[in-house]
Amino acid sequence: MSKHFEDARYYLGRAAEHAKAGVKEELEPIEGRVKDLVGIDDETEPEPSRLDRLQADLKKLEERAEGEAREAVASARERVAEYRGHDAAESE
Structure with a gap:
């Protein structure tokens, strides 16, 4: 495989990881509010x-x-x- 394709594949993987982390970070406050509204406690099993x-x-x-x-x-x-x-x- 061409070095250019290897590099592109690497950077696409990194971009996907960063996008996933960004989405998770943005949704954390919303997740907390939803859990509060529904009554889900992180400590209870x-x-x-x-x-x-x-x-x-x-x-x-x-x-x-x-x-x-x-x-x-x-x-x-x-x-x-x-x-x-x-x-x-x-x-x-």
Whole structure:
């Protein structure tokens, strides 16, 4: 790519960054007024959305299922070890 195009691309990127920063700076006071009118406080956390609640429920279920699976595997291992011990005692 020509050096001129590389330079133009660089400066366009910088111009976009500056434009974004300028728009953000200009809209900050308006954003504050809108939040005051609507009653949104920056310090309060929003209520969890339905998706967030479902994801939390699924995480709890996943943890519970994982715990139950671990218990089942441990129980099966105990039964196998007991069976093998009982089987070895009979063959003697």
